[in-house]
Amino acid sequence: MVFYRLLTSLILVVLIGCQSTSHENNYESVEVKKEINQRAEDLSQFDGWPQMQSLSMAYEDISEVEYFDGDLSFVVKDKRFYWAHGRLLTQADTNNWEDFAPYSFYPYPKVLPPIQALSEEHKKDIERQLNENRLNPPNRNESFYEALWGIKDQESAWEKQKTIYFLGHKTTLHRELLEDLSRVEERIHESAKKDRELRSFLKTFYRVDAYNWRNIASTTSRSLHAYGLALDLIASGQVFQNSYWQWVGYARKDWYNLPYNKRFNPPQSFIQAFEAEGFIWGGKWFFYDSMHFEYRPEILILQKDFQF
Known part of the structure; x- marks a missing residue:
């Protein structure tokens, strides 16, 4: 389900814009899928990938995640934000990321976890x-x-x-x-x-x-x-x-x-x-x-x- 929107749009471009035969279209569609899967695999290696991707999937106003200017990034409406060590900052604030607390991302259990005895x-x-x-x-x-x-x-x-x-x-x-x-x-x-x-x-x-x-x-x-x-x-x-x-x-x-x-x-x-x-x-x-x-x-x- 990662990159579904991007996958759909790219396949449509291939099918509508290409003037080649159906065999060529099928070949190019396979190549597009491979490229997108490779991009997802590449991006998943970066710190913050699950968090950034979950935000992109959750909100219509957030674009697909990409690697931009040396960090994971997406656009919210018309403003670009960077992972910035979990701070979700614009370019202007990335150099001062240590001045800010990270946004909260955490495991959310399906059911109430047992109350553990603390040392x-x-x-x-x-x-x-x-x-x-x-x-x-x-x-x-x-x-x-x-x-x-x-x-x-x-x-x-x-x-x-x-x-x-x-x-x-x-x-x-x-x-x-x-x-x-x-x-x-x-x-x-x-x-x-x-x-x-x-x-x-x-x-x-x-x-x-x-x-x-x-x-x-x-x-x-x-x-x-x-x-x-x-x-x-x-x-x-x-x-x-x-x-x-x-x-x-x-x-x-x-x-x-x-x-x-x-x-x-x-x-x-x-x-x-x-x-x-x-x-x-x-x-x-x-x-x-x-x-x-x-x-x-x-x-x-x-x-x-x-x-x-």
């Missing part, structure tokens, strides 16, 4: 990481998201938002996700006809928070809420307090050991409805945020097509 050294590493983030908050370059979603500041972000009702709750999110979220809702309603647990769960949350112009906690990088690409489900009940690792950390130092059955976890059918439309669930993160869903189809493509 003392691992616990110390986590604490060191958290302290480092407090002292030197990660600073992601926002140019890629700005180009992809047509947002550069709070004013332009607001212009891209639309207020709707989702599962009966008023919320505001990016206009380009309206159809995706509508399909999520359809899937949830269909599953609820046969899923008693899901029907009960839908009665527990009373608010859906999406657009919010703010940074990720303890960083200088914008939250996906600032783009209108993430939703938080605010529910009633004591268990909801166990939906976010930092909240749990106020009550217990080993927040990472909290059993799944004591966390706020939506039913599997609810999670699957979101994942089927390109959203990922924060409950599968080590630093869990189980009320949180965000639109990251490239993460799902990495897991499915690249076994990332």
Whole structure:
């Protein structure tokens, strides 16, 4: 499935533009396929290939990946971006790539992974990481998201938002996700006809928070809420307090050991409805945020097509 769009267009050029015989056309088509497969194989040797290719496959506004100016590259609308050690930068910023935090790409499990017992050294590493983030908050370059979603500041972000009702709750999110979220809702309603647990769960949350112009906690990088690409489900009940690792950390130092059955976890059918439309669930993160869903189809493509 890699390079399908390029393959289709090149074959059409050969078939329509060539004035030779059908045998010659077939030969040239085979040669084109070989060339494209070779290019894909060549590009796959470079650092960042799965991540860049998953982005190209996930979004219509991102071109095919190519090797350009010494790095993997693609064009977002009319602006070129480079892998730049995972920073996704324009040419003007590539020389300063170390000034920026990388974009997050990570393995996304199909099901909740077992809670692993952590060694003392691992616990110390986590604490060191958290302290480092407090002292030197990660600073992601926002140019890629700005180009992809047509947002550069709070004013332009607001212009891209639309207020709707989702599962009966008023919320505001990016206009380009309206159809995706509508399909999520359809899937949830269909599953609820046969899923008693899901029907009960839908009665527990009373608010859906999406657009919010703010940074990720303890960083200088914008939250996906600032783009209108993430939703938080605010529910009633004591268990909801166990939906976010930092909240749990106020009550217990080993927040990472909290059993799944004591966390706020939506039913599997609810999670699957979101994942089927390109959203990922924060409950599968080590630093869990189980009320949180965000639109990251490239993460799902990495897991499915690249076994990332």
